[in-house]
Amino acid sequence: MPSDRADRLAAHARARHQQTLQRAETTLADMVKDGEPVTISRLASKAAVSRAWIYTQPDLRAQIEQLQQHPQRQSVSRDSTSVNRATTESLRRRLTLALETLTQLRAENQQLRQDLARVHGQLRQAKTQSAPPPEAIQAPF
Incomplete structure (x- = not known):
């Protein structure tokens, strides 16, 4: 494979990774803003990414763990599902x-x-x- 083609593939992969990361971070911010409980499974589902991919992103995982440790930052409690x-x-x-x-x-x-x-x-x-x-x-x- 010519070097030029490999460089373009690598650049495309980096851009795709950044787009995916941005989508996951935006979805996480929306979840917090809406007061939804933050879990890796929910984030993966809403952002259309795999849970395995989230586990490979240390910064994103750190944000999720921080939100899970401090649930008072989320405006809606976990008991809100009992309404249904x-x-x-x-x-x-x-x-x-x-x-x-x-x-x-x-x-x-x-x-x-x-x-x-x-x-x-x-x-x-x-x-x-x-x-x-x-x-x-x-x-x-």
Whole structure:
């Protein structure tokens, strides 16, 4: 590979690295500004970079660790996600509905098994009644 081409590839790789680093730092700043909990996984997802890449960036990791050690800098607490959690009563209602559905499906399943057994019996009876007696069967040869 000519030296000129290698130099251009190296320059492109450096520029791409800087763009990625800038995107991750901007995303981290936005997360802090919005009061989101900062984790490596969240940052990787929001910045569209891999977690492995973040682990190779010592300055970025240091910023994340500092934010994790001092959560009071983040304006929204970690308990803010509890707003979306289901209440105990709604969970009980869902469980009750699930049990009712299960009971109904079991009864329906039992009825279908009985119907199937009845039809199998009728089919067996029809085959034995319509079959010619054994002595009337002629050999094909």
